[in-house]
Amino acid sequence: xxxxxxxxxxxxxxxxxxxxxxxxxxxxxxxxxxxxxxxxxxxxxxxxxxxxxxxxxxxxxxxxxxxxxxxxxxxxxxxxxxxxxxxxxxxxxxxxxxxxxxxxxxxxxxxxxxxxxxxxxxxxxxxxxxxxxxxxxxxxxxxxxxxxxxxxxxxxxxxxxxxxxxxxxxxxxxxxxxxxxxxxxxxxxxxxxxxxxxxxxxxxxxxxxxxxxxxxxxxxxxxxxxxxxxxxxxxxxxxxxxxxxxxxxxxxxxxxxxxxxxxxxxxxxxxxxxxxxxxxxxxxxxxxxxxxxxxxxxxxxxxxxxxxxxxxxxxxxxxxxxxxxxxxxxxxxxxxxxxxxxxxxxxxxxxxxxxxxxxxxxxxxxxxxxxxxxxxxxxxxxxxxxxxxxxxxxxxxxxxxxxxxxx
Numbered sequence: 137x138x139x140x141x142x143x144x145x146x147x148x149x150x151x152x153x154x155x156x157x158x159x160x161x162x163x164x165x166x167x168x169x170x171x172x173x174x175x176x177x178x179x180x181x182x183x184x185x186x187x188x189x190x191x192x193x194x195x196x197x198x199x200x201x202x203x204x205x206x207x208x209x210x211x212x213x214x215x216x217x218x219x220x221x222x223x224x225x226x227x228x229x230x231x232x233x234x235x236x237x238x239x240x241x242x243x244x245x246x247x248x249x250x251x252x253x254x255x256x257x258x259x260x261x262x263x264x265x266x267x268x269x270x271x272x273x274x275x276x277x278x279x280x281x282x283x284x285x286x287x288x289x290x291x292x293x294x295x296x297x298x299x300x301x302x303x304x305x306x307x308x309x310x311x312x313x314x315x316x317x318x319x320x321x322x323x324x325x326x327x328x329x330x331x332x333x334x335x336x337x338x339x340x341x342x343x344x345x346x347x348x349x350x351x352x353x354x355x356x357x358x359x360x361x362x363x364x365x366x367x368x369x370x371x372x373x374x375x376x377x378x379x380x381x382x383x384x385x386x387x388x389x390x391x392x393x394x395x396x397x398x399x400x401x402x403x404x405x406x407x408x409x410x411x412x413x414x415x416x417x418x419x420x421x422x423x424x425x426x427x428x429x430x431x432x433x434x435x436x437x438x439x440x441x442x443x444x445x446x447x448x449x450x451x452x453x454x455x456x457x458x459x460x461x462x463x464x465x466x467x468x469x470x471x472x473x474x475x476x477x478x479x480x481x482x483x484x485x486x487x488x489x490x491x492x493x494x495x496x497x498x499x500x501x502x503x504x505x506x507x508x509x510x511x512x513x514x515x516x517x518x519x520x521x522x523x524x525x526x527x528x529x530x531x532x533x534x535x536x537x538x539x540x541x542x543x
Contacts, residue, residue, distance in 0.1 A: 143210040149184040152295040218243040218288030220281040244288035255494040325537035336475030343482030344372035349528025354535040359433035366470040367441040371452040379407035381429035408451040
């Protein structure tokens with residue numbers, strides 16, 4: 137064939153749908169494929185192997201087909217070295233730079249496959265000192281060797297676990313409001329328990345609806361029980377948590393009965409003022425001005441938290457980082473080594489965090505608004521378990537089940 141190339145793919149191709157995805161992308165793009173060789177694993181732990189011939193209508197069409205096929209997990213049968221080009225200047229990547237996914241990635245360098253460190257989506261790959269790593273465009277320096285094209289790059293898509301399905305595989309990474317909340321909450325609690333028991337790091341990404349819906353006590357309890365290793369949020373979660381802990385309201389509404397407090401409209405500003413009086417959230421805890429709540433538990437148990445600012449913030453609190461580049465770096469530091477991330481009622485912080493995570497990190501996203509859940513997965517965090525539910529009802533169920541498991 138004039139416009140054809142041979143590729144191969146290894147792994148658990150059948151049950152993980154890897155081969156199906158390759159066939160789908162070729163057919164969707166109007167290409168042709170031929171299976172030249174196929175070896176199917178006979179037992180559940182045995183990998184499979186396939187050699188395929190991919191055919192395009194033109195050279196350009198073939199290259200586009202191969203680009204998508206490589207991203208689905210295939211590699212060229214000819215061991216071609218990765219192509220590197222120098223960055224023309226600071227914060228500028230060379231033309232045709234390779235844009236990363238959140239899947240485990242390797243490059244063929246010096247006659248062998250080496251792992252790309254710090255895997256994240258929508259970054260480039262820097263090669264330096266025999267090592268490869270994902271970096272954002274703002275960290276690119278003039279002369280840096282950056283990977284270009286798809287040649288010599290290998291993606292390893294996540295595979296179905298060999299030890300049976302957990303809640304993540306069972307739910308198929310989709311979102312729906314028509315699922316049994318109590319059952320799902322129990323399953324999520326079991327996954328949190330197992331992750332922590334195995335020494336895994338669990339991070340919460342939260343929005344102010346945690347407080348508005350009355351779930352702040354449950355999140356504080358999760359921190360108190362030792363199930364949270366980091367908190368990522370914005371100004372609003374901290375403000376309303378302090379408001380609730382000191383005044384019993386959230387946005388001026390009494391959390392326990394939903395009634396409007398007298399002069400409640402000023403309560404969140406009163407909370408901000410109280411933190412400024414103390415100088416910081418930590419000082420407020422130290423001087424016993426703050427004695428309960430999510431932020432209180434983080435300070436008392438030395439759980440790192442990062443509050444990233446936005447243009448709509450009141451205050452913001454002295455603890456809020458208003459430089460977005462600095463806030464993003466701090467988020468990454470807290471996320472390093474995370475095994476599970478729970479995203480609760482915050483679209484922008486959830487999407488931002490999802491972009492920083494490799495595909496092997498378990499992600500649970502809970503929001504009463506289905507488009508929020510769907511949008512996160514549509515933007516690349518496809519491994520997320522989407523739960524469309526009121527966090528005020530869902531999180532207490534999770535906390536209750538974890539208390540039961542702990543005892």
